[in-house]
Every structure is written in C-alpha cells, then in structure tokens.
Amino acid sequence: MTISDYLLAHCTPADDILLDLAAETAATFPDAAGMQISHDEGALLTMLVKLTGARKAVEVGVFTGYSAICIARGLGPDGHLLACDVSPEWTATARKYWQRAELDDRIDLRLAPAAETLRALPAEADIDFGFIDADKEGYPVYYEELLQRLRPGGLLVLDNVLQRGHILEENPSRPAVAAMQRMNDTVVADKRVESVMLPVRDGVTLIRKL
Numbered sequence: 001m002t003i004s005d006y007l008l009a010h011c012t013p014a015d016d017i018l019l020d021l022a023a024e025t026a027a028t029f030p031d032a033a034g035m036q037i038s039h040d041e042g043a044l045l046t047m048l049v050k051l052t053g054a055r056k057a058v059e060v061g062v063f064t065g066y067s068a069i070c071i072a073r074g075l076g077p078d079g080h081l082l083a084c085d086v087s088p089e090w091t092a093t094a095r096k097y098w099q100r101a102e103l104d105d106r107i108d109l110r111l112a113p114a115a116e117t118l119r120a121l122p123a124e125a126d127i128d129f130g131f132i133d134a135d136k137e138g139y140p141v142y143y144e145e146l147l148q149r150l151r152p153g154g155l156l157v158l159d160n161v162l163q164r165g166h167i168l169e170e171n172p173s174r175p176a177v178a179a180m181q182r183m184n185d186t187v188v189a190d191k192r193v194e195s196v197m198l199p200v201r202d203g204v205t206l207i208r209k210l
Contacts, residue, residue: 004038011040018042018066021097025064028093035063037133037159041201042070045131045157048206049074052155054128057081060114060142061134061159065094071131072103081107082121084114084134114138118145125151133159136176139183147192150209156193158183162203 001009014022018039026033037045045067049057055076059068062085072081085091091109098104110117114134118141130146132139139158146156161167161184166177187195187205195207 007040008038011043014039014042017097017101018069021064021066021069021093024093025066029064029090032063032090035133037067037070038201041159041204042066044200044204045070046074048155048157049129052129052153054155055079056127057129057131058118058127058146058149059083059130060118060132060138060146061085062094062109063087063090063133065091065097067131067133068094068107069097069101069103071129072098072106073101075106079106082117083107083109084112084117085109086111086113115141115145118142118149121145121149123149125149125154127151128154130154130156131159132157136160136163136179136183139179140186143183143186147190147207147209152209154209156207156209158187158205158207160202161197161205162199164202167203 025036049071053076057071059071062068062083068081068083088111098107127149132142150156161180163177163180166172167180172178187207193207193209195205197205
C-alpha cells in the first residue's frame with residue numbers, strides 16, 4: 001500500500017456518484033483525466049465549504065464536475081455555485097452527474113472565458129468561497145477578480161500550487177510552473193489576506209481575506 005492509498009483509505013469514502021464520475025472521466029477522457037481532483041481533495045473542499053458556512057461560491061475550472069459536486073454539497077441552505085469553464089464537451093459529463101446528484105439547480109455553469117465571467121459579476125464583496133483550478137497563466141487574473149468580490153473572512157483555494165515538485169526549479173522551462181511561482185509569491189506578499197500552503201496532492205493554498 002502506498003501513502004496515497006493509505007490517505008484515501010482513511011478519508012470518508014466517496015459515494016457511487018463520485019466513483020462513477022471518476023471512472024467515466026478516466027474512460028472518456030484518458031489523456032486529460034489527471035486534471036480531476038482526487039477524492040481526498042474533494043472531501044477537503046466539502047469540509048472547508050461547510051466550515052466557512054458558505055452560501056455563495058465560485059469555481060474556476062470545472063472539467064467533468066467532480067470538484068463542483070464536492071463544493072455544492074458543502075453549501076448551506078439556499079447555497080449557489082457559479083462554475084466557470086470553456087469546454088462544452090467536458091462539462092456535458094459534469095451536467096449529467098450534477099443532475100444525478102440532484103445539484104443541478106444549485107450550480108450555474110457559465111461557458112465562457114472565466115476572466116470575462118468574473119469581471120461581469122457585481123462588484124459587491126459577497127462571495128464566501130472560491131476555488132481556482134484552471135490554466136495556471138490565468139491564475140493572477142482569477143485571483144484578483146475573485147478576491148475583490150470575496151467577503152472579509154471568505155476563503156479562496158488555489159490548486160496545483162506545487163506543480164508536481166517543479167515549483168522548486170530556479171529557471172523553469174514550463175510556462176505553467178513559472179506562472180505558479182509568481183502566483184505563490186504574490187499571495188504570500190499580499191497584505192489583504194492570510195494564507196497557508198498545504199501539501200495535499202499537488203498542493204493547495206488556503207487564502208482567507210482579512
């Protein structure tokens with residue numbers, strides 16, 4: 001047994017909906033299936049949403065909808081998730097499983113560049129929870145647009161902050177790694193927030209707005 005297996009074995013088990021979604025994603029999109037979050041990370045998202053008492057959430061990067069289910073399940077009464085993506089193919093699978101999970105009425109999918117969707121939102125700081133798991137070069141824009149609209153005490157979660165260990169490279173050749181290095185430096189220097197980076201899977205940073 002690996003450490004990964006052990007972690008999953010000591011996490012509240014995934015239900016049939018999440019198990020079937022993960023299996024269908026792997027079978028239908030084998031070259032992209034690695035973009036789907038793991039079950040333990042999904043469980044962490046659900047717990048974080050519950051702990052913050054979130055009712056209004058935003059997700060940037062939907063893929064086949066696993067993380068959206070985890071976030072939506074943690075929302076309080078009358079909670080709502082705005083889900084941003086650009087792929088009708090991937091999100092067709094997401095819609096199917098959202099309906100099966102009886103969450104389709106709580107998730108609003110916007111198929112458009114996320115920067116456009118976020119900039120079109122009202123300027124009020126009333127978002128409780130945000131999750132960013134999309135193109136890494138776009139993180140700075142998604143971060144800034146969401147942070148402006150995050151309520152004081154609200155939580156923002158960034159995924160893939162360790163870039164499979166490549167984040168330690170001094171002169172990274174991959175644009176995504178260089179972009180994430182800059183993003184990580186931006187967050188830790190941002191006086192509007194407090195943050196902690198966790199070695200969960202490919203790394204997540206929890207960011208609380210002051």
